[in-house]
Amino acid sequence: MPDATGLELLAQELSEIEPGAIVDTTFFREKGTLHAAPGSIRVILNALRERGYASLRSVHGLDYYPDEPRLGVHYELLDMVKVDRLTEALRVSIEDPEIDSVTPDGDDGPGWPTADHQEREVYDMFGVVFRGHPDLRRILMPEDYEGHPQRRDFPTGGEPVIFTYNEKRFDGGGS
């Protein structure tokens, strides 16, 4: 893991490449996280790729309810040569949840094909729209499902468990 000072230096370098790209840095439990601005994620990932973080291991989303901006997307990067891990985090609000997709190749560099299904999953579960994704459809839920299930305000759902004492209340439901 890059230590705390290494992380700060990295953040400074990236800010020089694209000003305003790095919003914040966190060093928690010996792992560094760079908080990025949503518009410059491709630039940052490509810059990190040049610095050795060539493997994108995971793209996942989260919902920071009730903090705003609510939706977050995390990119876990790995440097296989130095065995370093780094997290890229960005936040988007729920009203305008659009980010550039890192999957396709673009003019600013090759894409990350591994993010294909993972971005689709983030779209399916949280509603984050990835601009430029080759095939942004729901991946885990049925195609015509409404709602984004893993948002914190989406109900967990489920069936009431029917025991003998409450089965009359649920007459007609279940078996």
Add this chain to the structure above:
Amino acid sequence: MEVNREPIDPRTLRARRLSSHQLLRGSVIEGPNIPAEHEDLTDEEDLQRHVEERVLTTTLDKAVSWARGNSLYPCTFGLACCAIEMMSVVASRVDIARFGFEAFRASPRQADLLILSGRVSIKMAPVVRRIYDQMLEPKWAISMGACCSSMGVFNNYAIVPSDKFMPIDVHVPGCPPRPEALMHGILKLRSMVQEDPTMGWRERYDAVGTEENLPSELPVVHHSVGRPGEGNGA
């Protein structure tokens, strides 16, 4: 010493009785020897008892149910973790082939038992229902595991209990149920099959009159190749 041999007239009652004994029993003892315990029985009772000891009489229904129960063809329908325990049932420790059920058919048309093993998600439920409908009567279903019987460990938006969309005969609880537990469930089903020869799940579950609602407007697809009657004799 003089031995008096008298030929027995085959038309006498006694001669016929003896010959019927011998025919049925294949008795080594020839001649006018009747075992002591059967001496006082009349001819019909004797024959009756003899037949009962050796010949099985039954109704045709029962015979067919017996045969059907001992030759269930399960459909390969592994969904999740319970599928691994279902594979264990096929494996050698708990051997499902002992009972004759090892012929797992991949095609639902050839299967008559659907072992729903694993969690049924909302995307999968219509697929399961369609496969169940494709199976030919008589068909049975076992819901294996807690996830398809009730909601199991996951009581959330993504799972459907199998009772909601298809009729299940035996629920096997467990997460996952041990292979022995699944075997117990299958044997319970076998005894159900052998006792109750009603064909069709609609009779079994008192659901006569419930028919499938197909959408009235199915998209009509025209193929330029292969429709019977069309083409130029290729």
Add this chain to the structure above:
Amino acid sequence: MSETTAGLSEYRRQEESITYSVLPGEPSQDDRQSELLTINFGPHHPATHGVLRLLVTLQGEVVLDIKPIIGYVHTGIEKTAETKSYWKVIPVVERMDYLAYYFNALAYIGAVETLLEVDVPPRAQYLRVIHLELNRIMSHLVWLGTSALDLGAISMFWFCFREREKILDLFEQSSGQRMHTRYFQVGGVFEDIPVGFAAKLREFLDDMPTRADQYGDMLNKNEIVLQRLRGTGTLDAKTLDAYGVTGPLLRAAGVPWDLRKAAPYCSYDHFDFKIPIGTDGDNYDRYAVRLAEIYESVKIIDQALEGLPEGPTITTDRKVALPPRHELATSMEALIHHFKLVTEGFRVPPGEVYYPIEGPRGELGCFVRSDGSSKPARVHMRDPSFVNLQAFAAMSRGSYIADMIATLAMLDPILGGIDR
């Protein structure tokens, strides 16, 4: 067309006039070379490992493109995990990748332990390693049995499951359950191994290499296996890494990347073992790598069993782990801790952690975000099969359907992990 029809029989001339179309209802193209057939390898299929749906575009028997459609076992595990307290999430998360349940549990527990900053006692770490490697052997055995079934070597299924039963007996002895054992807890393991476990494990370890040799003898130089697996499904290491593929698939392509060696966790650095690597990256190498991993796992368990240290099997931090029962009768504090842990659960300081481990299929990572309460705010499992599946289309382009099936078998996808 008219030049070619001259001199042909009446029948052939009639054939010429039939039009083919790429999609029903679309205008046909006279060029018969472009007839593409898209078939649906439905979710219910004997050769897909679980409920995987593939839309395969074929030209004749040659696969041109594959689109996997998943989601047929989506269980909402991550959503359910948010509604349960931290130690109640363990059984939920275990059922994700249902052949690697100890690994799922460890990835999640490792993340929570990192957040809590609790130390796991060395005995617990060694016990964890023993169970993890047993689970790895078991997962590879099931893979071998079902893959050989797909290829047609049906008898391998029974042999592999026979060994698997022995491993499940061991699991049952230590935890009471065959699958999804809930044996790993935050801070250690649930209970110490019982008397007789070590002897039975020793028996198994003495037996397993011989069995693996027998499997190798049956399949390694088998003509059919060689024809079907050699040279099929090849993909180079660079493309694999671009797709995020990890585990035996990456190692078969020659990349010596194994998290147990690169970034050791759970005292894996105390053990001496090798990582099998392949050279070509074809299906045969994937098979050989997994078979060799079984031997290496046996070595690791052997060393762990020999060097099993004494000590507690779960952390002594009472705020995280339940106190032992005998203390409840004498100590008021222990009683209060027990009560709080059982009713509410422990609270985890806020933070976000990603904890990756080496599962049997690749890098299994768990991301846990906690907001300071007793329930996690987000649990995400980075499942290796989910990411490996993206490379499947690239691996099978240009091969026959049968090779595609072999590639799918060697890919070792577990749909529970893919769909979560």
